[in-house]
Amino acid sequence: MPGTKTKKAELRLVTYCGLYCDLCSSRGRIPKQASALRETMRKEGWEYWGNTVPGFKEFWKFLGGMSEPDKSCPGCRQGGGPPFCGIRKCARANGLDLCVECKEWPCHRIEGLAVGYVNLIPDSQRLKRKGAAKWLKEQEARAKTGFCYCDIRCQPYTVPDK
C-alpha cells in the first residue's frame, strides 16, 4: 500500500468516481484541437491583425486557455470538474480517495453516472484488482489511441444529489 503522499500524486488525474481525466475530451482532445486551430491562425497572421476584428481578443484568450490541459481542466481534485458534483462531495465527507474503496460502492450515484459512462463500473473493479499504478498505465495507453469517454457516452444520465 503506497504512502498517502504518493497515493495523492498517483491519483491526481483520477476522479473520486473512478474516471481517468486524460480520457475526458477536456484534457484529451479539446487541447489538441484548440492548439491546432491556434497554430493555423498564428501562421495566417491573426496575432498581428486579429485585434482589429470584433470579439477576437476574448476568443484568443479563451482559445489559449483551452490549448493547455491543466487550464482546460485541472482535474476535480485540483479545482476542475463540475462544481456541483454530488459524488465528490460525498467522497470528501467520508474521507475517501476513491469511491470504489467505499463499502456502499456502487451506490445509486455511481450507478446513475455509469448509465452515461458505461465503462465506469468494470474499470473501477479493475482498478481495485490491479492497483493504481498498473491501472494508470492502461489508461495512458487508452488515451494514446485518441479515445475519449464522450465517444461512447450514453445520454441521458443523471447523478442524484442525495
Next chain:
Amino acid sequence: MLKKKDKPRLVAHCGIYCGLCSSRNRMPQQAQALRQTMRNGGWDSLGREVNDFKEFWRFLNRITDPEKSCPGCRTAGAPPFCGGPESCDIRQCALDRTVDLCVHCRDWPCARIERLAGAYVTLIADGTRLKKIGLDKWLKEQEARAKTGFCYCDIRCRPYAVPDK
C-alpha cells in the same frame, strides 16, 4: 466545378486563390472539429458558467463557416491584414484600371505584385500558368491543390509588404 458566377469570386485580383488560404480551407475545419468535441463534452450548455465563454463560442461559430471567416476580397470581405475592403492597393489599382485579374494588365507583374510574390512564392508562376491555360483549367488545378490540404501559409515567407504606390 464552380458555377460560372462564382468563378472570379474566389480568385483575388492579385491572383491568389481563396480556397488555398487557411482562413477558408483549414481554420473552418479545425474550428468545426473543436466545436463538435466541445458539444460532445456538453460545453454548449455547461459553458455558460465559464467567463468569456459566450464571446468565445460566438467567434468560434463564425470561423467554422468559410463565408464568414473570409468571403473573399471581391465580396464585402477582405483579409484584415489588407486593412479592410477599401485599403488593399492591389485591389484598388485593379478596380481603377477595370482589370478583373492583374495578370491581364499590361504592367503585370508590377512592383506591388513582385513584393507580394516575395511572400506568396507561387504567385508569379501561378499567374503565368493562368494566362497560358485559362481560368477554367486553372481553377480545377487549384481545387485539386486545395484537396491535398495545402495552404499558402505553409510555405509563405515573411516579412512581406505591398508598396502603396
